[in-house]
Amino acid sequence: MPNPKRRHSQQRSAKRRTHYKATAQTLTTDATTGETHVRHRAHVSEGKLIYKGKVVAEKAPAKA
Numbered sequence: 001m002p003n004p005k006r007r008h009s010q011q012r013s014a015k016r017r018t019h020y021k022a023t024a025q026t027l028t029t030d031a032t033t034g035e036t037h038v039r040h041r042a043h044v045s046e047g048k049l050i051y052k053g054k055v056v057a058e059k060a061p062a063k064a
Contacts, residue, residue, distance in 0.1 A: 026039045032053040037043035042051040049057040 027036050028039045029036050030043070030045070030050065030053060033045040033050060035043060035045050042049050042056055044050070047059065048055050049059075
């Protein structure tokens with residue numbers, strides 16, 4: 001396995017890391033319940049698990 005002969009500078013590492021950015025999650029308002037939730041994820045509303053405006057489960061899953 002090849003190893004670098006000399007240490008990379010801090011500037012070189014920083015240049016590489018500039019492309020790693022934290023992005024905020026996209027939120028959507030559900031048309032049926034009117035609740036705001038993360039896109040492409042099921043969300044709990046009034047004790048029911050809802051995905052794409054349809055009830056997936058009647059009882060909300062227990063959190064671990």
